[in-house]
Amino acid sequence: MALDSNCVVGVVGAGAMGSGIAQVAAVAGHRVVLADVSEGAVAKAKANISRNVERDVEKGRYSDANAVLARIDFHSAPLGADLSPYESCDLVIEAVVEDLGVKQTLFRRLEAVVSPEAVLATNTSSLSVASIASACDVSDRVVGLHFFNPAPVMPLVEVIPWLGGRAGLGDETRDLMRQWQKTPVLTSDTPGFIVNRIARPFYGESIRILEEGIADSATIDWAMKQLGKFRMGPFELMDFIGNDVNYAVTRSVFEAFFYDPRYKPSLTQRRLVEAGFLGKKSGRGYYDYRDGATKPSAAQDPALGRSIFERVLAMLINEAADAVFLKVASPEDIDLAMTKGVNYPKGLLAWANEIGVDCVLGWLTSLQAEYGEDRYRPSPLLRRMARDGRRFFE
Numbered sequence: 001m002a003l004d005s006n007c008v009v010g011v012v013g014a015g016a017m018g019s020g021i022a023q024v025a026a027v028a029g030h031r032v033v034l035a036d037v038s039e040g041a042v043a044k045a046k047a048n049i050s051r052n053v054e055r056d057v058e059k060g061r062y063s064d065a066n067a068v069l070a071r072i073d074f075h076s077a078p079l080g081a082d083l084s085p086y087e088s089c090d091l092v093i094e095a096v097v098e099d100l101g102v103k104q105t106l107f108r109r110l111e112a113v114v115s116p117e118a119v120l121a122t123n124t125s126s127l128s129v130a131s132i133a134s135a136c137d138v139s140d141r142v143v144g145l146h147f148f149n150p151a152p153v154m155p156l157v158e159v160i161p162w163l164g165g166r167a168g169l170g171d172e173t174r175d176l177m178r179q180w181q182k183t184p185v186l187t188s189d190t191p192g193f194i195v196n197r198i199a200r201p202f203y204g205e206s207i208r209i210l211e212e213g214i215a216d217s218a219t220i221d222w223a224m225k226q227l228g229k230f231r232m233g234p235f236e237l238m239d240f241i242g243n244d245v246n247y248a249v250t251r252s253v254f255e256a257f258f259y260d261p262r263y264k265p266s267l268t269q270r271r272l273v274e275a276g277f278l279g280k281k282s283g284r285g286y287y288d289y290r291d292g293a294t295k296p297s298a299a300q301d302p303a304l305g306r307s308i309f310e311r312v313l314a315m316l317i318n319e320a321a322d323a324v325f326l327k328v329a330s331p332e333d334i335d336l337a338m339t340k341g342v343n344y345p346k347g348l349l350a351w352a353n354e355i356g357v358d359c360v361l362g363w364l365t366s367l368q369a370e371y372g373e374d375r376y377r378p379s380p381l382l383r384r385m386a387r388d389g390r391r392f393f394e
């Protein structure tokens, strides 16, 4: 069966992501099967989805909350060996814990109940789609579908065909995501996909600037917001995401890239995690969120701010250009991903055009000359484009 508006969608795992994805599919008109090994997780998902769809109806987004809820078949019984609720599904999206063994076992067991044509998708953030697909007998029906949190709110979905996937599956899945009113982008099955790869320097280079004592976190946050128009500064954002979560992503990308120094995690972040300074959720991170604490003020020095902003932006543009160079995604999808997935004020490649590719290359070569570190190596694509006077999107 084709992936169209009539297909039945299964979601495995009713946690933060699974419940959001089930809601999106039901709002798009699909019959949905949602189950979890934890009865508590299913009860919570049911309550959250009800609240969300009622709020959507109040806001006039659609008219019938009950109809949306009635389309979701919740299974609160622990699944054990029984995955039969998914029998009728044409597409099953897994959103269970980020553990390769658990995901592989689940896919193997799902294959025993779904039809041979059913598509199996994974919402993994950090595992390769290939490693999950390899557990299946009919592995060419597997695809990555990486939603962002919260799934009903965030428009971006990274669609990840893998090297053994059947031709056209990526495009079919992307079309379905458009029907779900999402903004899908196609990406290769490489570490961090688009967003979690390209966003690394926003955090890593900012921490490096802090470690060198060039500026404190408040000043770096100020520079990125004031001059770059980012909605949150890097330190505010890391404290919001959780330093443990952000550190885990950085580590996983670094390891998956065979320890490329460009993605090296920082000791500063590791110490914060070790100390339990996880950010807002623990009361302390880069900033102090405890009662009575005051936020430090930024040194609003325009020249200092500009040097910070240009250094971080140069590193971000370099990552984006290198992702184009290595065919991770198209320039259009890379700019869409960063604006729709992490709310960057502009696409990084469009930004490079605005500043001038040769100017960005100049910033990077100065950094590389000064530090002599491979971390600052400019992408060959930037060098070629500057040499040939080319711009992105031409």
Ligand SMILES: NC(=O)c1ccc[n+]([C@@H]2O[C@H](COP(=O)([O-])OP(=O)(O)OC[C@H]3O[C@@H](n4cnc5c(N)ncnc54)[C@H](O)[C@@H]3O)[C@@H](O)[C@H]2O)c1
Pocket (backbone or CB within 6 Å): 012, 013, 014, 015, 016, 017, 018, 035, 036, 037, 038, 041, 079, 094, 095, 096, 097, 098, 099, 102, 106, 123, 124, 125, 126, 146, 147, 148, 149
């Ligand atoms: N949280 C995010 O920001 C985010 C964003 C994108 C992708 N992801 C990915 O989505 C997946 C789920 O993440 P989450 O944040 O929703 O986690 P979560 O902990 O909120 O939910 C996971 C759920 O899976 C259930 N589960 C575990 N094993 C199961 C099994 N065998 N069968 C059925 N249910 C099972 C758990 O009971 C839990 O309710 C992970 O792969 C994660 O990497 C998370």
